[in-house]
């Protein structure tokens with residue numbers, strides 16, 4: 001039967017990227033998406049914004065919502081200090097399988113735990129299953145309609161501390177208006193918008209960085 005786009009992306013990584021070299025994995029995926037098939041990786045422009053925020057925060061605990069094929073997982077993991085606890089959640093089992101292989105090709109499998117399941121189910125399990133107290137950095141890149149309920153879940157579960165940083169992809173395209181309204185109007189967050197473009201296109205998109213004030 002016909003392969004899937006994530007499977008074709010994995011093949012491109014295995015063919016074109018050097019094992020153990022995260023930069024070559026990132027480049028191979030970006031090349032595949034620019035020249036073969038568009039795919040919903042955060043991409044190089046928004047990826048650079050992600051890199052700068054991760055570097056600035058230098059987190060000890062990281063959560064990514066929406067692994068997809070592992071592109072942003074590799075971008076984040078390659079920047080983390082040794083001993084950092086990094087968890088990424090993905091609800092689609094086929095994506096989990098591809099992501100684990102792409103992360104392994106980059107040699108970063110020991111830096112991150114890929115967990116299959118829905119964010120709504122897994123967020124309340126973070127403390128008991130993974131020994132997390134709070135997250136220093138959270139990347140929201142799963143499904144626009146889950147951004148608001150999940151940030152409220154982080155608050156309810158006591159997973160945020162003063163200074164925790166949340167970065168959300170796709171706040172313009174496809175858009176997360178209720179999430180933006182919440183983080184921009186809540187006295188508990190300091191929010192900033194980073195304009196960019198939808199990955200591999202000229203369409204407008206951007207990322208919202210929100211700092212929890214406690």
Ligand SMILES: O=c1[nH]cnc2c(O)c(F)c(-c3ccc(F)cc3)c(-c3ccc(F)cc3)c12
Pocket residue numbers: 040041042066141142143144169170173174198199
């Ligand atoms: O769902 C997503 N999660 C994470 N990141 C995403 C991302 O970075 C994207 F660029 C898109 C996107 C945006 C525009 C478009 F035309 C196609 C896909 C989606 C998305 C949006 C709506 C869907 F029905 C399916 C996928 C996502």
Ligand SMILES: [Mg+2]
Pocket residue numbers: 040041042141169170
């Ligand atoms: Mg996205």
